[in-house]
Amino acid sequence: MGNLKFDVFVIGSGIAGQKVAEKCVKEGKKVAIAENKVLGGVCSNRGCDPKKVLLGPTEVVHVANRLLHKGISEKVKTNWKDVMQYKKEFTDPVPDDTEEKLKDLGITLFNESPYFIDENTLFVSGQEVKADKIVIATGLIPRKLEVEGGQFTKTSEDFLSLEELPKDIIFIGGGYIGMEFAHMSARMGTKVTVIQHGNLPLTIFEKEMVQFIVKASEDLGIKFIFNAELEKIEATDTAKTVHYKVEDTKGSCKANIIFNTSGRVPSIEKLKLENANVDHGDNGIKVNAYLQSISNQNVYACGDVADNAVPLTPFSGREGKIVAYNILNGNSKEADFPVIPTVAFTLPNIASVGLSEEKAKEKYDEINVICKDASSFYNAKRVNEKIYAFKTITDKKSGKILGAHLVGPEAGEIINLFSMAIYNNMTVDQIKDMVFTYPTWSSDIGSMFTE
Structure with missing residues (x-):
């Protein structure tokens, strides 16, 4: 050339x-x-x-x-x-x-x-x-796994090209990727273990909502090892073993394959x-x-x-x-970041948009927080869903919606409506004045601002 x-x-x-x-x-x-x-x-x-x-x-x-x-x-x-x-x-x-x-x-x-x-x-x-x-x-x-034997782990890219799904899988890291793949694998019949450094997975989400996902995961058969410090990984022809420590207690677990889902x-x-x-x-x-x-x-x-x-x-x-x-x-347009919804595609989904309760308390004098188990709502009952919950955060003075945090079958879709509401500075009264088709998951939104 x-x-x-x-x-x-x-x-x-x-x-x-x-x-x-x-x-x-x-x-x-x-x-x-x-x-x-x-x-x-x-x-x-x-x-x-x-x-x-x-x-x-x-x-x-x-x-x-x-x-x-x-x-x-x-x-x-x-x-x-x-x-x-x-x-x-x-x-x-x-x-x-x-x-x-x-x-x-x-x-x-x-x-x-x-x-x-x-x-x-x-x-x-x-x-x-x-x-x-x-x-x-x-x-x-x-992210490279800086532990002895880290080279024996696979990545998310490897998971997406697996020829066969093994009988046992360990995921090191319970973020978006680890939890989504753990749910997929478990529903396809694999025995799944998630090893997590902290005491909960999916730490970007509100802990009350994450606790519902932990319950749903355990009901699915997923085993969690929380607060784990990795020590080393060993490999043989037939299995791989993760050695870890929780506080002062050492432990180990084996699987056919180990995926490093500790982050990117x-x-x-x-x-x-x-x-x-x-x-x-x-x-x-x-x-x-x-x-x-x-x-x-x-x-x-x-x-x-x-x-x-x-x-x-x-x-x-x-x-x-x-x-x-x-x-x-020429430099004349700045990067702008409007309200950002996010979802982890576990089943049920966990989704979030706007401020967390902690951030809302830092920015506003008084806030309203409603956090509820919604498994008694009609939409959950009609599909026999046991895991359905929400947490909504509003400014007490203006009624403006500040944040929404959901766990449920269609949380990944419903969160977009909350995103539009926050982007347009809508209040609770305006949401409650809206008419939604019934019975749809979106029609539950008005009830998510009721004590």
Whole structure:
């Protein structure tokens, strides 16, 4: 190719990087993308999209088991190989479709990870490549398990490509990924253990709601080992053993396979950022309000790898558009983060939006908090769901809705209505004045503000 020069060079082909590249090339810029794995990024290939496909059959199992002998006469049978084959219908086309789309736009593609030589120069495909603006959109990768034998663990990417589901699985870490995969595995017939450093999983959510998920998980047969300090992992031909300590008591557990679901970290270690004077920390590339590196004005970062990022796909795309706008028009558009709903796709779901009770008390003089077990509500009873609960937080003075925290079969959908309400500064009275179709899960919202 010879020495190359681009207006914009994007590292990473996920949704954030694609948005930058697409918008810049359409405005006449010479653009390149480098990707060291398959094109399309984590979410489409080995993250949220395939995970949600695998979730589908377990949702059927969950509903059928609740209604066993209440109209459903037999337990639902599942087949992991069929589920994985169905997943591939979604993931297999992604790399080729992404390549075709990007090439049709005139974007140059590099199939490897570059590294910085200086503030405007990368080394990729055996040559130096210069760019006026370089965008880092490399996302997150699994955190390394710093324990003896940590190399014997697998990652979430491995889980999403399992040929067969083993009889026993240990998940080290009870965050989103660990808990979602634990629920899927258990409903597919696997014996599951979750080892957690603290005393509860899913620590981003309100503890009252998490306790309901722990109960639902234990009812499913999932075993928890809380407050565990890992000591080492041993492997034989037939099994792997985790040795741990809880307070002063040592213990161990065995499984066919162990997954490291202890968290994810910015994917930056191969970039040689020091050569480009790009400041970074544990949370990723340090950026200003325009998503520009605070130390190198030629570099931007967007998506999960930016240190102010929210690790959610909708925000990656949003940030990619902001970076493209600032490259094309000068820094004139700040990254804005409206109210952010989040959900863990355990069954039932756990979801949250707005302020926690702790944060609300810090910001407001007086608040109303209603926290209830809603398993007696009609919607829960009609599907024989035993786990259904909510916690709503409002400003006592204005009646404005500040936060909502849910556990329930459709919490991942209902939370979006709370998100719209908070985004539009709605009050409790306004919510109660609304008419919802009945009986739907959304029609329960008005009752979630009643003592």
